[in-house]
Amino acid sequence: MRAFKAILSKDLRIELRTLQSVPAMALFAITTFVIFRYGLDRTTLSGSLAAGVLLATVLFAAILAINRLFVAERDEGGFDAIRLAPVDGTALGAAKAAALIVYLLLLEVITLPVFAIFFLDAWAGLAPLAGVLALADVGLAAIGVVISSIAANSRARDLLVPLILLPLLVPLMIAAANAAEPLLAAGGPSYGGLAKWLAVLALYDMTFIAVGFAVYDFLLED
Amino acid sequence: MKVPSLRALSVATVLCLGAGFALVFFYAPLDREGFIQKIFYLHVPLAICSLAGFVVAGLHAVRHLRTGDPVHDVRSYVSIHLSVIFGVGVLITGSIWARAEWGKWWVWDEPTLVSFLIVFLLYATYYPLRYAIEDRDRQARYASVFAITAGAFVPLNFIAVRMAQPLVHPRTFSSAGGLPGSMLFTFCVCLVGMALLWICLTRFELAAKSASAKLSRLRRALEGESYTAPSGSRVAPRIPSRAASPS
Numbered sequence: 426m427r428a429f430k431a432i433l434s435k436d437l438r439i440e441l442r443t444l445q446s447v448p449a450m451a452l453f454a455i456t457t458f459v460i461f462r463y464g465l466d467r468t469t470l471s472g473s474l475a476a477g478v479l480l481a482t483v484l485f486a487a488i489l490a491i492n493r494l495f496v497a498e499r500d501e502g503g504f505d506a507i508r509l510a511p512v513d514g515t516a517l518g519a520a521k522a523a524a525l526i527v528y529l530l531l532l533e534v535i536t537l538p539v540f541a542i543f544f545l546d547a548w549a550g551l552a553p554l555a556g557v558l559a560l561a562d563v564g565l566a567a568i569g570v571v572i573s574s575i576a577a578n579s580r581a582r583d584l585l586v587p588l589i590l591l592p593l594l595v596p597l598m599i600a601a602a603n604a605a606e607p608l609l610a611a612g613g614p615s616y617g618g619l620a621k622w623l624a625v626l627a628l629y630d631m632t633f634i635a636v637g638f639a640v641y642d643f644l645l646e647d
Numbered sequence: 648m649k650v651p652s653l654r655a656l657s658v659a660t661v662l663c664l665g666a667g668f669a670l671v672f673f674y675a676p677l678d679r680e681g682f683i684q685k686i687f688y689l690h691v692p693l694a695i696c697s698l699a700g701f702v703v704a705g706l707h708a709v710r711h712l713r714t715g716d717p718v719h720d721v722r723s724y725v726s727i728h729l730s731v732i733f734g735v736g737v738l739i740t741g742s743i744w745a746r747a748e749w750g751k752w753w754v755w756d757e758p759t760l761v762s763f764l765i766v767f768l769l770y771a772t773y774y775p776l777r778y779a780i781e782d783r784d785r786q787a788r789y790a791s792v793f794a795i796t797a798g799a800f801v802p803l804n805f806i807a808v809r810m811a812q813p814l815v816h817p818r819t820f821s822s823a824g825g826l827p828g829s830m831l832f833t834f835c836v837c838l839v840g841m842a843l844l845w846i847c848l849t850r851f852e853l854a855a856k857s858a859s860a861k862l863s864r865l866r867r868a869l870e871g872e873s874y875t876a877p878s879g880s881r882v883a884p885r886i887p888s889r890a891a892s893p894s
Contacts, residue, residue, distance in 0.1 A: 571796060575789050579779035589776060589793070592769035593800055596807035603811060625807055636799045640792045643712050 428512035432520035437527065439497065446493055447531045450486040454536040457482045458543050470544040476605035479540055480598060483533065483558065484565070484591075490528050491569040492586050494521055495577035504578075507645060514645035515638060518570050522637070525566040533558050550614035554605055560626045561601040567633040568593055574644045600625040653850055660847045664840035667833065675833040683747040688834055690740040692841035693733050694763060698801065700730030700845060701770065705798025708791035720787040721884045723794050725852045727773055728883075729845060734767040762808035769797055777884075787884055853886075860886040 440446055461478045462468065470478055498504050498517075507517050537555065541548050569590065576585040604622035608614045651659075671688045678684050704726035711719035741763070745754045755761060776793055780786040826834065 568796070571792065575776070575792065576779075578785060578789070579776070580781065581775065581779040585772075585776060585779055589769070589772045592765055592772065593796070595765045596800070596804045599807045599811045621810070625810065628806075629803055632799055632803055633796075636796050640712070640795055643788050643792055646788075 426516075428510070428516035429520045429523075432517055433523050436520065436524040440524070440528070446490045447528050447535075450489050450528065450532045451535040453489055454482050454486045454532065455539055457485065458536075458540060462543065468544075469546055471546070471609055471611035473602065473606045475544060475609040476602045478544070479537075479609075480561075480602050480605065482540075483529075483536070483561075484594060484598065486532055486536075487525075487529055487565050487569065488587050488590060490525060490532075491573045491590065492576075492583055494525060494570065494573040499577045504645065514642045517645070518574070518637060518641040521573075522566040522570045525569055526562050529562040529565060530559065533562075545609070546611070547613050550608035550610075553614065553616070553619070554608045557601055557604045557608070557623070557626070560623060560630065561597055564597050564626065564630040564633055565594070567630060567637050568597075571633075571637050571640065571644070574641070578644075597626070597629055600629065653847075653854060656843070656847045656850060660840065660843040663836065663843050667837035667840040670833040670836055675830050676827065678830075680748065683744065686740055686744050686747075688837040690737060690744055691834070692838040693740065694737045694759075695838060696841045696845045697730045697733035697737055698766070699842075700726050700733065701766070701801060702798060704730065704794045708794035708798070711787065711791045712795070717787055717884065718886065720791060721853065721856060721886050722849075723791060724777075724884050725849050725856075727770060727794065728852070729848050731767070731770050731773070733845065734763070734770070737763060738767060758805075758809040758811070762805045765804055765808070766797075766801055769800065773797075783884070790884075856883070857886045 458478070461482070465474070465478075467474070495503075498507075507514060533555065537551060537558070541551055545551075572586055572590045572593070575589070576582045579585055600622045604619055604626065607617060607619065667688070671685055675685070675688070704723045707719045707723035707726060711717070711723060738760075741760050742752050745757065745760065746752050749757075753760075773790065773793060777786055777790055780789055
């Protein structure tokens, strides 16, 4: 637990001082909104289109952070240090996942209002939408940490993360988009079917948290 | 338990598959879809064997991580390899069936086909993953982690895709009061034949791998230290000579 706290606070402090992940993700997300505005040629979005644009943008922005998650560990020998230190390798994975959740929440705090201002007529669905996104973030972090560790120790780092991660994220995208769709409906939010999709999201989160705990140690030993 | 020899297994596979297809064409009755429905006896066993092969690969991967024995990694690799090849067959036969049934080569609101595509795309990344890691131990370990993660993903994916779409796929076993006895019998023979084919091909690939490992060990013994093994494909794991020696 102490190792978890130490690694998490180290990561957050590095992010605070270098500002290398969150601002880049936010900038990427906002630019992507502009791309979608012209790509779709729409000035307002609602329903499934709004959910799709928002979630696709968040997923791709998340890949930026997941790509960079272990850069410091790899370049500065952090993996060796963890292996030498008498701490459980899982602490590293859990701390990285927690850091990733913090980044993603910050990203959404910035991009959700921008998205609403750009595209939405009614803002009533935003609060429950934040809950959906938070649940999606947990699953994204759980699976992202495993894939990022694999990619960090390979030659084709930046290539592997999107390649492996995107198919793995399809169920998450299905559940989150279906949960978000009625919340962003043109006539104001409705809550039918929300519980079902939140349950799928929670199932996804729990499955990959369990898988992460089971396999993470094997990614570090050498 | 005595493992049947490769020859016996091959003969059994040919007989069972031959009998299965003879039943398909001469015994099983036509249903309302007409002749095209016969692709069902190829498509569904292929899909079942492919998915079961992914699960088998995950189980081998678990054993590999627990024991550290590279043989299990080779088995996991071969299982995924064959299941991906079977997966190509599933997608092609499924597409042909969709064309005959719904008039389109690809139908998006068809949950089983779509979820199979996603699973296939995921397992297709297994090769670039192996290729990208040079150290063989690490490559084997990471490949096992991937096989386990993907194994957990398969059922989740089917749940999510199926919930998202209305059901139009012919639900042969749950709807329409099940299959008539003669069709079910034919289907079971085809399924067993296809499973035998999968097992047989896996055994052949494993035998080829251990033979080439033995060969390079013999060459090394003959030519001394100057011999360097042909590198070949770096993606495929090698059977270590210790495991390949007794036979």
